[in-house]
Amino acid sequence: MQARYFAGRAKDVAFAVKDGPSERIRFPDDGPYDLRFGYSRIPQFTELLEARGFRRERQARWSDRMLELTDSGLFAPYHEKTQAGLDLLDCNDLPFGARRTPPRTYASFADIPALLVNALLFIENRDLLDPEFPTRNPALDVRRFTRAALDQGVHFFNDKHDAAGGSTLATQIEKYRHSRAGRTGSPKEKLRQMASASMRAYLDGPNTVAARERILLDYLNTVPLSARAGVGEVNGLGDGLWAWYGQDFDEANRLLASAAGPGPGAGQGEGELGQRQARVFKQALSLIIAQRGPSHFLRRDTATLVELTDSYIRLLSAAGAIPPWLRDASLAQSLTLGAPALDRPEVSFISRKAISGVRTDLLRYLDLGSSYELDRLDLTAHSTINTGLQRVVTEALLRAGTRDGAHGFGMYGHNLLREGDDPGKLAISFTLYEKVDGANLLRVQADNLDLPFDLNRGARLNLGSTAKLRTLVTYLEILSELHEKYAGMSAAELREIKPAKLDALTQWVVSYLLAAPDKSRRAMLEAAMLRRYSGSAGEAFFTGGGLQTFSNFERWENMKIMTVREAFEHSVNLVFIRLMRDIVRYETYRLHPDADDWLNNPAAPQRRAYLVRFADKEGSDYLRAFYGKYRGMSQQEAARRVLQNRHFSPVGLAVTLRSIDPDIDPAQFNKVMLATLPKAGLTDEKLAKLYSKYGPTSFSLNDRGYLARVHPLELWLLNYLRQHPDASLDEVLRDSTEQRQEVYAWLFKTRHPGGQTRRIRSQLERQAFVEIARRWQRLGYPFSAITASYASAIGAAGDRPAALAELVGIVQGNGVRQQATALRSLEFAAGTPYETDFGLGQKGTRLLSEDITEVVRAALIGVVNSGTAGMLKPALGGSGIVAGGKTGTGDHRYEVYGPGGRLISSRVVSRSATFVFFLGERYFGNVTAYVQEPYAARYAFTSALSVQLLKSLAPTILPLVRDGGVRSPLACKH
DSSP states (O other): OHHHHHHHHHTTOOEEEEESOOSSOOOOOSOHHHHHTTGGGHHHHHHHHHHTTEEEEEEEEEOHHHHHHHHTTOOOOSOOOSOBOEEEEOTTSOEEEEOOBSSSOOSSGGGSOHHHHHHHHHHHOTTTTOTTOTTOOTTOOHHHHHHHHHHHHHHHHOTTSOOOOOOOHHHHHHHHHHSGGGOOOSHHHHHHHHHHHHHHHTTTOSOOHHHHHHHHHHHHHHOEEEEETTTEEEESHHHHHHHHHOOOHHHHHHHHHTTSSSOSSTTTTOSHHHHHHHHHHHHHHHHHHHTTSHHIIIIIOHHHHHHHHHHHHHHHHHTTSSOHHHHHHHHHSOOOOOOOOOOOOOOOTTTTHHHHHHHHHHHHHTTOSOHHHHHTSOEEEEEOOOHHHHHHHHHHHHHHTSHHHHHHTTOBSTTSBOTTOOGGGOEEEEEEEEEETTEEEEEEEEESOOSSOOTTTSOOBOOGGGHHHHHHHHHHHHHHHHHHHHTTSOHHHHHHOOOOTTOHHHHHHHHHHHHOSOOOHHHHHHHHTTOEEEOOSOOOEEETTEEEOOOOSSGGGGGOEEEHHHHHHHTOHHHHHHHHHHHHHHHHHHHOTTHHHHHTOTTOHHHHHHHHHHHHHHHHHHHHHHHHHHTTOOHHHHHHHHHTTOOOOHHHHHHHHHHHOTTOOHHHHHHHHHHHOTTSOOOHHHHHHHHHHTOTTSSOHHHHHHHHTSOHHHHHHHHHHHHOTTOOHHHHHHHTHHHHHHHTGGGGSTTOHHHHHHHHHHHHHHHHHHHHHHHHHHTTOOSSOOOSSGGGGGTTTOBOHHHHHHHHHHHHTTTEEOEEESEEEEEESTTSTTOEEEEEOOOOEEOSOHHHHHHHHHHHHHHHHHSTTGGGHHHHTTSOOOEEEEEEEEEEEEEEEOGGGOEEEEEEEEEEEEEEEEETTTEEEEEEEEEETTTGGGOOOOTHHHHHHHHHHHHHHHHHHGGGGTTOTTOOOO
8 A cells, every 4th residue: 555655656756957947946954964965055055156147057847746745844755866075077077076975885785795784684674675575665664663652652651761763774864864963853753754765765666675775775875973083974884984993995895795604714703804804794783883873872982882782793693694603703802993094195286276276166156164065065066177288287387496497498598587596486377268158267277386375366466567557457447437528528618627737637638639630539548558758767756655766677768758558568667657646646636626726725624634534544554553563462571672672861761661651660660761771870869850750741642752752652552551451453543543633733733734735645645546446446456455656556556466367358358357267067966856057157247448458458469569578479470379468577575764765674575477468369367476585585587487488388378279279189178
């Protein structure tokens, strides 16, 4: 009757995977199996992935009967997977990274040693494989269930009476896979498990012989056996033997398979082979028993587990399930938990850069907390990585780190490495994207850095003149906006416009539109590239809060007035410093059209608001620095620190001591004064006078700072930390608002209008750079702010190579930002009712006009044809491939200046050479060579080094670019 009923109901259970999203699908709750393989999280993953531009391309559709059964409360009826895990495939669908959970399993029922089958049936489900009744329901053992029900009834009245469970193996599987936390929380949940197991058993018809074998197989492969440090969750007998006893699974099965006979040979179990067989059998049997309470038996009460195991060995022997020799040999074996043999060979991070990058993206896209979670998902990830090219490039970068390899790649010479330079200290990275069907696909992400650090995406680097590309785009964007604003005006209307005297960009646009015969945007932008700036390094610029000077790379650039195009091609610093000044002034007057009116009026109320803002900003900056200097120090340590490396007068020292500790004892005051100034001739009378005259209430905070020659906020902070030793920086800033304004009180007096104006201009400059940062961020700049200095135009703001490559991708895409990705499709739960397949679906977003990108593209081509990347041109030969790019040399150093601008010290932090490029219509990327302290000061290479590296890789890459890569063995199919 059961067979007819369940088989009849199961006959119409089905699902099919079809194109597009599905409404005829249900996802499981939070059972351990469904969480582990990610099935219950697919709706969450869907939301996350669709927000990133992926779309559901295919998804399972359930039959009416399957929906009906699941909606009635049953677990989804289908043949479940024993193993799953993450599969990574490359652009040709070749595997390059895979994980399986659990990793050690039996492939079929026939592979299970008979000893284990008999032992498991004897302990858990004796009639499961009985062939007498081929239509038996394996989810219900009437005898066992009745006994369990009676025991539960007795236990209700006598809590000392043992009440064993009545679950069959089939219902146990349902419990530990799908019930919350793998437990039976109520009688209703037990019935749910039984009904679900029954329906699953009859999926293939009324005959359940094969289903019962599969149940035993699945149980041994997946039974939960607690967890172990360094291993994680342990599931299945194979993993259990390895994790808890250090046994090799294959060897254990060979021993168990040969132990079923009358004896292993001479000695009937006394020989070494018999002892090994007995040991493995006892260990396996203990795990079968431990599943009743795995954490209890395996982690807390192993003594009871040993007693139970020995007891079952005797029962098995008495029932004839094991031979006597195995009984005796097993009882003689101790049962000691052993550490697993962790097979963790040293990993080369260099060889795994692409894999690590794809895995990092998956973790971020799916909002997962660890690689452990990722590896256990039932997920096939089709990446865009070209593993063949990745391997070739990685090998080339490794060779470039050797002297012979660097010589072979032509890396020694003018503006390159010098003969004494060691290329092994260089970190070299290479990234290559291909534009395919509206997406920018990552093909190569390689470097020679044997660390889990991604040089392309993981750091903020000074990449030098590559910043001129962002500056040029910003310049053209502004002019395009001005064209849109003014191009429709008549000549009379244009003459009425009176731009600010310092707003050179608006002035030029108005003048151009009044005079030019072709007033189109494209023509105006081309003309803008011909605007001329001086390359002179003889001017000082008030920027970044102070007076700064800049230099060019080549001496001839100092003497020349040149066009923007020429300056971009030859990477002339002073032209772009002046261009950034024009951009900052444009943004300033765009935000404050009346700025000149109140900047020139000392009584204007706007001035005071900006001065308050300046005082608050600069005071906060000082306090942050002082807080970092003294954080975590005791009062005594902080006092010693403030006195170090300073030359005090008696008055200055007295003011300092009375300011940082107003309650200092006179005797302690005298002791410190005499110890610090032993030659000052301080008598008791002088000390007493200093103590009383320079108390904290005698002078303002500003005056105390002046007398002590110590910043007044430093004095205030030391006293504050004495009273609040555990204060956070936020608390310091909150409680110092009044003091920050007090310190800058002198600035508010009208007899200092020049100083006021300089500081107001600094605030206006900061505001302008906030606007410039927004423009850069819209085009992929990866940081929230840029350095508020004209030096940002030549690299002071920092950047990431990958972000620069994205900008080149926007230019190559005619102003449209395409989805940049290392993943082209994701298949969750393949072959299950939860299958959901994602593909790239985001349409590009237009960020720049085609007019702008055509002008920028021509400028990038000029860098290769006649500029700083000219050495690449011969490598292109007669290929017909058009290449462009931007070079940059980053020289990041800390310099300390003394009075009169005298350089006191200089420390080179890092040096970099970057070339961000495009090749043809489809490929773009970047090459970066980087060295950090303490080695950076030894090198003098320029961006020519990165261009030379690309030139060396050209024979490998150009066949991919030429003719769509059809002739290259390294080409991608996808």
